[in-house]
Amino acid sequence: xxxxxxxxxxxxxxxxxxxxxxxxxxxxxxxxxxxxxxxxxxxxxxxxxxxxxxxxxxxxxxxxxxxxxxxxxxxxxxxxxxxxxxxxxxxxxxxxxxxxxxxxxxxxxxxxxxxxxxxxxxxxxxxxxxxxxxxxxxxxxxxxxxxxxxxxxxxxxxxxxxxxxxxxxxxxxxxxxxxxxxxxxxxxxxxxxxxxxxxxxxxxxxxxxxxxxxxxxxxxxxxxxxxxxxxxxx
Numbered sequence: 001x002x003x004x005x006x007x008x009x010x011x012x013x014x015x016x017x018x019x020x021x022x023x024x025x026x027x028x029x030x031x032x033x034x035x036x037x038x039x040x041x042x043x044x045x046x047x048x049x050x051x052x053x054x055x056x057x058x059x060x061x062x063x064x065x066x067x068x069x070x071x072x073x074x075x076x077x078x079x080x081x082x083x084x085x086x087x088x089x090x091x092x093x094x095x096x097x098x099x100x101x102x103x104x105x106x107x108x109x110x111x112x113x114x115x116x117x118x119x120x121x122x123x124x125x126x127x128x129x130x131x132x133x134x135x136x137x138x139x140x141x142x143x144x145x146x147x148x149x150x151x152x153x154x155x156x157x158x159x160x161x162x163x164x165x166x167x168x169x170x171x172x173x174x175x176x177x178x179x180x181x182x183x184x185x186x187x188x189x190x191x192x193x194x195x196x197x198x199x200x201x202x203x204x205x206x207x208x209x210x211x212x213x214x215x216x217x218x219x220x221x222x223x224x225x226x227x228x229x230x231x232x233x234x
Contacts, residue, residue: 085212088161088194090124092219095204096232098127102166104200108139112146113162113193114153122161122192128153139165140182162206164196172229173197175207184209202232 102109110132115123130145141149150160163186167173175183175197183195187209194213198204206215206228217224221233 084120085214086192087121087214087216088124088206089121089216089218090162092217092222092232094124095217095222095230096234098164099198099202099204099232099234101127101129102164102198104166104168107134107136108166108168109134110139110141110163110165112141112149112153112160113164114156114158115161116157117159117161117192122159124162126158127164136168138178160191160193162194162196164198166198166200169199170201171199172203172225173199173205175205180207180209183207187211202234204230204232 098111098113101111110130112128112130113124113126114128115125117123128149130149131142132145133140133142153160163183165179175195179195179197183193186193192211194211194215195207196204197207206213215228215230217230223231223233225231
Protein backbone atom coordinates (compact mmCIF):
# COMPACT_ATOMS: atom_id res chain seq x y z
CA UNK A 1 0.00 0.00 0.00
CA UNK A 2 2.82 2.38 0.91
CA UNK A 3 4.67 1.57 -2.31
CA UNK A 4 1.50 2.25 -4.28
CA UNK A 5 1.11 5.61 -2.52
CA UNK A 6 4.73 6.61 -3.25
CA UNK A 7 4.36 5.55 -6.87
CA UNK A 8 1.27 7.71 -7.31
CA UNK A 9 3.00 10.66 -5.63
CA UNK A 10 6.03 10.34 -7.94
CA UNK A 11 3.72 10.12 -10.96
CA UNK A 12 1.95 13.32 -9.97
CA UNK A 13 4.93 15.40 -8.91
CA UNK A 14 7.31 14.32 -11.67
CA UNK A 15 10.66 16.10 -11.81
CA UNK A 16 11.58 19.24 -9.91
CA UNK A 17 10.46 22.53 -11.46
CA UNK A 18 13.08 24.64 -13.23
CA UNK A 19 14.65 27.41 -11.14
CA UNK A 20 14.05 30.00 -13.86
CA UNK A 21 11.06 28.78 -15.91
CA UNK A 22 10.41 30.63 -19.18
CA UNK A 23 6.69 30.89 -18.34
CA UNK A 24 6.57 31.49 -14.56
CA UNK A 25 2.80 31.87 -14.17
CA UNK A 26 1.98 28.74 -16.20
CA UNK A 27 4.63 26.46 -14.66
CA UNK A 28 3.96 27.70 -11.12
CA UNK A 29 0.26 27.02 -11.57
CA UNK A 30 0.95 23.53 -12.94
CA UNK A 31 3.39 22.68 -10.14
CA UNK A 32 1.06 23.98 -7.42
CA UNK A 33 -1.85 22.02 -8.91
CA UNK A 34 0.22 18.84 -8.67
CA UNK A 35 1.00 19.60 -5.04
CA UNK A 36 -2.74 19.96 -4.40
CA UNK A 37 -3.32 16.58 -6.06
CA UNK A 38 -0.58 15.15 -3.85
CA UNK A 39 -2.39 16.46 -0.73
CA UNK A 40 -5.65 14.93 -1.97
CA UNK A 41 -3.98 11.51 -2.32
CA UNK A 42 -2.71 11.76 1.27
CA UNK A 43 -6.20 12.60 2.56
CA UNK A 44 -7.80 9.71 0.64
CA UNK A 45 -5.15 7.30 1.93
CA UNK A 46 -5.63 8.34 5.57
CA UNK A 47 -9.43 8.15 5.35
CA UNK A 48 -9.25 4.67 3.82
CA UNK A 49 -6.97 3.45 6.62
CA UNK A 50 -9.30 4.88 9.28
CA UNK A 51 -12.37 3.30 7.65
CA UNK A 52 -10.76 -0.11 7.28
CA UNK A 53 -9.31 -0.07 10.82
CA UNK A 54 -6.13 -1.84 9.67
CA UNK A 55 -3.74 0.06 11.93
CA UNK A 56 -3.32 0.37 15.67
CA UNK A 57 -3.83 3.75 17.32
CA UNK A 58 -0.07 4.12 17.78
CA UNK A 59 0.64 3.38 14.10
CA UNK A 60 -2.14 5.71 13.01
CA UNK A 61 -0.75 8.58 15.08
CA UNK A 62 2.70 8.02 13.60
CA UNK A 63 1.24 7.99 10.12
CA UNK A 64 -0.72 11.20 10.74
CA UNK A 65 2.49 12.84 11.97
CA UNK A 66 4.26 11.81 8.76
CA UNK A 67 1.38 13.15 6.71
CA UNK A 68 1.61 16.52 8.45
CA UNK A 69 5.33 16.59 7.69
CA UNK A 70 4.62 15.86 4.04
CA UNK A 71 1.97 18.58 3.91
CA UNK A 72 4.42 21.04 5.43
CA UNK A 73 7.00 20.06 2.82
CA UNK A 74 4.44 20.48 0.02
CA UNK A 75 3.62 23.97 1.28
CA UNK A 76 7.30 24.93 1.30
CA UNK A 77 7.60 23.63 -2.26
CA UNK A 78 4.72 25.82 -3.40
CA UNK A 79 5.99 28.37 -5.88
CA UNK A 80 5.03 32.00 -6.32
CA UNK A 81 5.00 33.53 -9.81
CA UNK A 82 8.16 35.52 -10.41
CA UNK A 83 7.87 38.99 -11.87
CA UNK A 84 9.65 38.83 -15.22
CA UNK A 85 10.99 41.79 -17.15
CA UNK A 86 9.44 42.08 -20.60
CA UNK A 87 11.91 41.99 -23.47
CA UNK A 88 10.94 43.95 -26.61
CA UNK A 89 12.92 43.02 -29.73
CA UNK A 90 13.10 45.24 -32.80
CA UNK A 91 15.53 45.71 -35.68
CA UNK A 92 17.16 48.97 -36.73
CA UNK A 93 15.78 48.86 -40.30
CA UNK A 94 12.23 48.59 -38.96
CA UNK A 95 12.87 51.61 -36.71
CA UNK A 96 14.28 53.58 -39.66
CA UNK A 97 11.09 52.88 -41.63
CA UNK A 98 8.97 53.95 -38.66
CA UNK A 99 10.89 57.24 -38.50
CA UNK A 100 10.23 57.88 -42.19
CA UNK A 101 6.50 57.23 -41.77
CA UNK A 102 6.31 59.44 -38.67
CA UNK A 103 8.22 62.42 -40.05
CA UNK A 104 6.79 65.53 -38.38
CA UNK A 105 5.20 67.92 -40.89
CA UNK A 106 3.04 70.28 -38.89
CA UNK A 107 0.98 67.67 -37.00
CA UNK A 108 1.84 64.73 -34.78
CA UNK A 109 1.45 61.22 -36.21
CA UNK A 110 0.98 57.81 -34.61
CA UNK A 111 1.56 54.17 -35.54
CA UNK A 112 0.56 51.06 -33.64
CA UNK A 113 2.97 48.14 -33.81
CA UNK A 114 2.09 44.45 -33.81
CA UNK A 115 4.17 41.36 -33.32
CA UNK A 116 4.28 37.84 -31.87
CA UNK A 117 4.84 37.09 -28.19
CA UNK A 118 6.94 34.20 -26.89
CA UNK A 119 6.95 33.97 -23.11
CA UNK A 120 8.18 37.32 -21.81
CA UNK A 121 9.57 38.34 -25.24
CA UNK A 122 7.62 40.73 -27.48
CA UNK A 123 8.57 41.40 -31.10
CA UNK A 124 7.96 44.63 -33.01
CA UNK A 125 7.44 43.45 -36.59
CA UNK A 126 4.49 45.16 -38.31
CA UNK A 127 3.11 48.72 -38.25
CA UNK A 128 -0.62 49.44 -38.18
CA UNK A 129 -1.92 52.92 -39.05
CA UNK A 130 -5.34 53.73 -37.55
CA UNK A 131 -7.34 56.83 -38.45
CA UNK A 132 -6.18 59.63 -36.18
CA UNK A 133 -7.22 62.81 -34.42
CA UNK A 134 -4.23 65.11 -34.99
CA UNK A 135 -2.97 68.56 -34.08
CA UNK A 136 0.48 70.21 -33.95
CA UNK A 137 0.95 68.97 -30.36
CA UNK A 138 -1.50 66.09 -29.95
CA UNK A 139 -2.38 62.77 -31.59
CA UNK A 140 -4.70 59.93 -30.67
CA UNK A 141 -6.59 57.23 -32.59
CA UNK A 142 -10.01 58.41 -33.76
CA UNK A 143 -12.98 56.99 -31.79
CA UNK A 144 -13.29 53.24 -32.36
CA UNK A 145 -10.07 53.03 -34.39
CA UNK A 146 -7.91 51.63 -31.61
CA UNK A 147 -10.33 48.75 -30.94
CA UNK A 148 -10.65 48.08 -34.66
CA UNK A 149 -6.86 47.95 -35.08
CA UNK A 150 -6.34 45.65 -32.08
CA UNK A 151 -9.03 43.28 -33.35
CA UNK A 152 -7.26 43.06 -36.69
CA UNK A 153 -3.90 42.47 -34.98
CA UNK A 154 -5.24 39.69 -32.73
CA UNK A 155 -7.08 38.03 -35.63
CA UNK A 156 -3.62 37.11 -36.97
CA UNK A 157 -2.47 35.75 -33.62
CA UNK A 158 -0.33 38.81 -32.94
CA UNK A 159 -0.32 41.29 -30.05
CA UNK A 160 -0.13 45.02 -29.74
CA UNK A 161 3.52 45.50 -28.74
CA UNK A 162 4.24 49.23 -29.17
CA UNK A 163 2.69 52.62 -29.83
CA UNK A 164 4.92 55.07 -31.75
CA UNK A 165 4.25 58.77 -32.22
CA UNK A 166 6.29 61.78 -33.29
CA UNK A 167 7.08 65.06 -31.55
CA UNK A 168 8.23 68.36 -33.05
CA UNK A 169 11.50 69.94 -32.01
CA UNK A 170 15.15 68.99 -31.85
CA UNK A 171 17.20 66.87 -29.48
CA UNK A 172 16.13 63.84 -27.49
CA UNK A 173 12.29 63.77 -27.20
CA UNK A 174 10.43 63.16 -23.95
CA UNK A 175 6.92 61.78 -23.52
CA UNK A 176 4.44 64.38 -22.30
CA UNK A 177 2.27 63.79 -19.23
CA UNK A 178 -0.60 63.14 -21.64
CA UNK A 179 1.47 60.44 -23.36
CA UNK A 180 2.23 58.76 -20.02
CA UNK A 181 -1.42 59.03 -18.95
CA UNK A 182 -2.50 57.39 -22.21
CA UNK A 183 -0.14 54.48 -21.61
CA UNK A 184 -1.38 54.16 -18.06
CA UNK A 185 -4.85 53.56 -19.52
CA UNK A 186 -3.49 50.95 -21.96
CA UNK A 187 -1.59 49.13 -19.21
CA UNK A 188 -4.59 49.24 -16.86
CA UNK A 189 -6.58 47.58 -19.67
CA UNK A 190 -4.01 44.78 -19.81
CA UNK A 191 -2.00 45.77 -22.88
CA UNK A 192 1.71 45.00 -22.58
CA UNK A 193 2.89 47.55 -25.11
CA UNK A 194 5.68 50.10 -24.82
CA UNK A 195 5.42 53.69 -25.95
CA UNK A 196 7.96 55.36 -28.19
CA UNK A 197 8.49 59.02 -29.07
CA UNK A 198 10.47 59.88 -32.21
CA UNK A 199 11.47 63.08 -34.00
CA UNK A 200 12.96 64.22 -37.29
CA UNK A 201 16.53 64.03 -35.99
CA UNK A 202 16.32 60.24 -35.76
CA UNK A 203 15.91 59.99 -31.99
CA UNK A 204 13.64 57.37 -30.47
CA UNK A 205 12.83 57.17 -26.76
CA UNK A 206 10.92 54.17 -25.38
CA UNK A 207 8.81 54.54 -22.24
CA UNK A 208 5.97 53.02 -20.24
CA UNK A 209 3.84 53.88 -17.24
CA UNK A 210 4.79 50.93 -15.04
CA UNK A 211 5.95 48.08 -17.28
CA UNK A 212 9.37 46.70 -16.35
CA UNK A 213 10.96 46.24 -19.76
CA UNK A 214 14.14 46.16 -21.80
CA UNK A 215 14.67 46.98 -25.47
CA UNK A 216 16.89 44.81 -27.68
CA UNK A 217 17.74 46.31 -31.09
CA UNK A 218 19.12 44.07 -33.82
CA UNK A 219 21.13 45.26 -36.80
CA UNK A 220 23.38 48.29 -37.15
CA UNK A 221 23.38 52.01 -38.10
CA UNK A 222 22.12 53.14 -34.71
CA UNK A 223 23.55 54.42 -31.43
CA UNK A 224 22.27 53.46 -27.99
CA UNK A 225 22.40 56.57 -25.81
CA UNK A 226 21.10 55.05 -22.57
CA UNK A 227 17.85 55.65 -20.68
CA UNK A 228 15.89 53.82 -23.41
CA UNK A 229 17.08 56.31 -26.07
CA UNK A 230 18.33 55.38 -29.55
CA UNK A 231 19.46 57.43 -32.49
CA UNK A 232 19.02 55.95 -35.94
CA UNK A 233 21.67 56.94 -38.49
CA UNK A 234 20.07 57.96 -41.75
